[in-house]
Amino acid sequence: MSDLIEIVDSLENRISKLLHKYDLLKQQNADLKGKIKNLESNSEIQVDQLKQWEEKFSALKNANAMLGSDEYKRETKLKINALIREIDVCIAQLSE
Numbered sequence: 001m002s003d004l005i006e007i008v009d010s011l012e013n014r015i016s017k018l019l020h021k022y023d024l025l026k027q028q029n030a031d032l033k034g035k036i037k038n039l040e041s042n043s044e045i046q047v048d049q050l051k052q053w054e055e056k057f058s059a060l061k062n063a064n065a066m067l068g069s070d071e072y073k074r075e076t077k078l079k080i081n082a083l084i085r086e087i088d089v090c091i092a093q094l095s096e
Contacts, residue, residue, distance in 0.1 A: 065076035 011077060062076050065073045
């Protein structure tokens with residue numbers, strides 16, 4: 001009978017330890033999920049900032065080309081031609 005009591009006590013101790021570990025892992029999981037959300041938010045902010053800097057860089061390249069810089073003239077001419085084609089398409093759609 002005392003063996004049975006020892007087995008039951010041992011099982012209770014193991015179950016208690018498992019429940020404690022489960023609670024710790026659940027808390028750790030919640031913390032990691034919070035960190036993931038935070039990192040995803042930071043990543044989105046950085047992607048938006050990168051897009052803004054790329055747009056600014058493109059505008060500066062175009063401005064340099066218009067000021068006489070030979071380095072970006074070809075790109076600027078292509079960009080202007082693309083804009084003119086877009087305007088022509090818009091005009092054509094409006095006149096229909």
